[in-house]
Amino acid sequence: MRKIAATVLNEFRLFRKDLAGVALLFLMPLALTIIMALIQDAPFREYQDIRFDILWVDNDKGKMALQMGEGLEEIKQFRLVRELDGKPVEAGQARALVQKGEYKIAIILPDGVSAEVVNSANQVANEMGQRMGAAGKLPQRESRPANLEIYFDPVTKQAMKLSLLNALDKQLTKVQAEIILARLEEKMKGEKGDSAGVEPIDLQAKMRAVTIKELSAAPENKINLNTNSVQHNVPAWAIFGLFFIIIPIAGNSIREREDGSLMRIRMIPGSYFSILTGKLSFYVLLGTLQFFIMLAAGLLILPRFGLPSLQMGSAPLALLVTALVIAMTATAYGVCVGSLFQTPNQALPFGAISIVILSAVGGIWVPVEILPAGLQQVAKLSPLYWALDAINGIFLRGGGLQAVWPNLIVLFGFGAVFIAIAGWTETARKK
Amino acid sequence: MLEISHLHKTYRNAAEPSLSGLSLSFGKNIIAGLLGPNGAGKTTTISIICGLVKADSGSVKVLGYDLATGLEEIKKLIGVVPQSIALYPTLTAVENLEYIGKLYGIGSRELKEKIRLYLHAFGLEKSAHKAIRHYSGGMKRRANIIASLLHAPELLILDEPTAGVDVQSRNMILAFLQDYHRQGHSIIYTSHLLEEAQQLCHEVAIIDHGQLVVKGKPSNLMTENSATSLEQVFLHLTGYSLRD
Numbered sequence: 182m183r184k185i186a187a188t189v190l191n192e193f194r195l196f197r198k199d200l201a202g203v204a205l206l207f208l209m210p211l212a213l214t215i216i217m218a219l220i221q222d223a224p225f226r227e228y229q230d231i232r233f234d235i236l237w238v239d240n241d242k243g244k245m246a247l248q249m250g251e252g253l254e255e256i257k258q259f260r261l262v263r264e265l266d267g268k269p270v271e272a273g274q275a276r277a278l279v280q281k282g283e284y285k286i287a288i289i290l291p292d293g294v295s296a297e298v299v300n301s302a303n304q305v306a307n308e309m310g311q312r313m314g315a316a317g318k319l320p321q322r323e324s325r326p327a328n329l330e331i332y333f334d335p336v337t338k339q340a341m342k343l344s345l346l347n348a349l350d351k352q353l354t355k356v357q358a359e360i361i362l363a364r365l366e367e368k369m370k371g372e373k374g375d376s377a378g379v380e381p382i383d384l385q386a387k388m389r390a391v392t393i394k395e396l397s398a399a400p401e402n403k404i405n406l407n408t409n410s411v412q413h414n415v416p417a418w419a420i421f422g423l424f425f426i427i428i429p430i431a432g433n434s435i436r437e438r439e440d441g442s443l444m445r446i447r448m449i450p451g452s453y454f455s456i457l458t459g460k461l462s463f464y465v466l467l468g469t470l471q472f473f474i475m476l477a478a479g480l481l482i483l484p485r486f487g488l489p490s491l492q493m494g495s496a497p498l499a500l501l502v503t504a505l506v507i508a509m510t511a512t513a514y515g516v517c518v519g520s521l522f523q524t525p526n527q528a529l530p531f532g533a534i535s536i537v538i539l540s541a542v543g544g545i546w547v548p549v550e551i552l553p554a555g556l557q558q559v560a561k562l563s564p565l566y567w568a569l570d571a572i573n574g575i576f577l578r579g580g581g582l583q584a585v586w587p588n589l590i591v592l593f594g595f596g597a598v599f600i601a602i603a604g605w606t607e608t609a610r611k612k
Numbered sequence: 613m614l615e616i617s618h619l620h621k622t623y624r625n626a627a628e629p630s631l632s633g634l635s636l637s638f639g640k641n642i643i644a645g646l647l648g649p650n651g652a653g654k655t656t657t658i659s660i661i662c663g664l665v666k667a668d669s670g671s672v673k674v675l676g677y678d679l680a681t682g683l684e685e686i687k688k689l690i691g692v693v694p695q696s697i698a699l700y701p702t703l704t705a706v707e708n709l710e711y712i713g714k715l716y717g718i719g720s721r722e723l724k725e726k727i728r729l730y731l732h733a734f735g736l737e738k739s740a741h742k743a744i745r746h747y748s749g750g751m752k753r754r755a756n757i758i759a760s761l762l763h764a765p766e767l768l769i770l771d772e773p774t775a776g777v778d779v780q781s782r783n784m785i786l787a788f789l790q791d792y793h794r795q796g797h798s799i800i801y802t803s804h805l806l807e808e809a810q811q812l813c814h815e816v817a818i819i820d821h822g823q824l825v826v827k828g829k830p831s832n833l834m835t836e837n838s839a840t841s842l843e844q845v846f847l848h849l850t851g852y853s854l855r856d
């Protein structure tokens with residue numbers, strides 16, 4: 182125990198000598214976390230509350246165009262641009278602007294769509310009236326199919342297109358249904374002979390009995406979160422930054438070998454195990470501290486940039502244990518890298534780049550759910566995947582230790598493999 | 613205090629063996645010199661004695677303990693001063709010595725006192741809180757010796773403790789070794805300075821190509837080889853050709 186404590190103190194002293202290194206170890210990941218959260222804020226919000234300008238060309242000027250326009254404007258995501266420089270947008274102009282990429286979307290309502298919808302509605306009303314045995318006819322003519330024209334900038338994402346087409350389709354159906362109902366009503370009125378005073382049926386209000394509501398599957402209902410930039414980036418880059426403690430670990434262990442201090446330690450009686458434990462403990466504590474500093478940034482600094490505050494779930498103990506286990510895995514990886522390479526010039530680039538690769542594969546850069554199915558399987562080879570998944574389990578799914586222990590076991594497994602490789606190389610080196 | 617027999621060692625990736633059947637022994641309570649040209653196998657022998665390097669074959673007994681079974685006991689009883697400075701360069705002398713002392717299991721109070729005494733004895737008290745890498749060559753050597761003394765080893769093994777130090781430092785170190793011997797401890801040391809060995813050592817062993825060439829009291833070796841100095845004996849026995 183005394184040896185462990187002495188080693189922790191010694192590692193602290195060694196670490197402290199390189200103040201610039203200490204500062205960088207803490208500040209760089211902090212800067213990274215803040216910058217990534219800010220940069221990715223927009224993409225994360227893209228389909229949530231970023232507005233899209235839609236060029237709206239109304240050549241119809243009828244009821245139908247009016248109602249569809251109003252309907253679309255009720256959707257927060259879209260803003261209709263009806264005029265440019267005080268003049269109504271024209272079809273050719275709209276097409277040109279989308280072509281140039283200045284606008285993402287243009288919708289052109291050709292002349293006569295309203296009339297066409299009214300004609301169809303009259304046809305339906307007449308047919309229904311006929312079947313019910315009612316006399317009289319609303320004016321009707323042959324249908325002349327008309328199209329709403331919609332133009333997308335080619336770079337528009339598929340999800341965006343679908344979302345707009347759905348909205349348009351919904352509006353169209355709604356407007357058509359309302360016109361049909363109004364026509365039917367008009368026809369009934371004509372039958373009974375009584376005049377005005379009957380309110381049109383508010384279809385929207387009437388049909389609100391069943392609606393769709395999005396809820397969270399997380400327990401206790403306390404947590405009701407959509408993932409957002411902060412919620413993804415803070416834990417992700419905190420884990421990434423934590424793994425960067427392998428740089429001082431590998432660097433120090435190689436330097437120890439080079440400057441002969443390791444030789445001195447090895448001549449001292451007693452097993453190397455307690456010394457190794459001391460070294461690991463120091464870096465596990467350091468990594469955990471660094472991780473929580475990163476989370477604190479999500480809690481305290483990011484809201485100042487107008488980003489949402491980090492939600493940390495409701496299991497502080499599970500979070501602490503998870504952080505310790507992640508730090509342990511990272512430390513073990515550092516020891517492994519330090520033992521595999523002869524010089525810092527070999528170990529440090531390998532260490533740094535391998536973390537970048539493991540993080541890319543493990544879903545640190547983009548959530549693993551977006552990756553293709555094959556890559557999602559590869560992600561499981563990265564300890565950073567299991568680390569992030571555990572933190573998400575606590576933060577987003579509101580889980581506790583009972584939810585994350587399988588991840589912790591996998592992380593332990595990684596750590597054990599790393600230490601085993603280190604032990605094996607060190608033994609080979611003695612020969 | 614030391615019995616080595618038929619020791620063989622070829623390093624991994626090395627073409628030539630470093631030790632090829634080295635056998636030698638030193639008696640108790642003496643200052644013994646392990647001499648030989650560059651690459652003779654002195655450092656390799658010491659590394660095997662303290663467990664840093666594994667021999668391919670042969671046996672070693674130190675202070676009555678067999679290396680194969682009693683390495684832990686041996687480690688407690690010997691102090692090895694490596695040829696290279698084996699200290700944390702960024703830490704101060706006190707920080708280095710505190711850590712090493714604690715790993716040897718020395719109590720805090722006793723350790724503090726020992727560090728103070730030795731730093732004083734080796735003239736380092738003024739630089740006690742200076743990082744080792746800012747030490748001069750002589751100061752580094754002296755700090756390197758203190759680090760191997762803290763646990764008061766019965767047998768002190770020094771690999772070229774006087775290499776690259778000035779006359780003052782060397783005299784100080786040699787005086788200390790004689791003093792340490794007078795306190796009842798044994799010493800084995802290697803050096804290329806044969807005059808120094810001739811003055812200091814009760815017994816010397818000259819090795820070359822990983823084998824023992826000759827062993828005996830310096831005065832006896834000189835008479836036997838009708839030489840006036842150990843250097844003449846050395847050159848007579850190991851030849852004039854360059855090593856390594």
Ligand SMILES: Nc1ncnc2c1ncn2[C@@H]1O[C@H](COP(=O)(O)OP(=O)(O)OP(=O)(O)O)[C@@H](O)[C@H]1O
Nearest residue numbers: 623624626630648649650651652653654655656657
């Ligand atoms: N780690 C190693 N790997 C390969 N060969 C080695 C290693 N250490 C030493 N040798 C070789 O073993 C031989 C003996 O080296 P050693 O260091 O024991 O000699 P030495 O007597 O201490 O020499 P010097 O007086 O120069 O210190 C040399 O040929 C050396 O090149």
Ligand SMILES: [Mg+2]
Nearest residue numbers: 654655656695
């Ligand atoms: Mg040597």
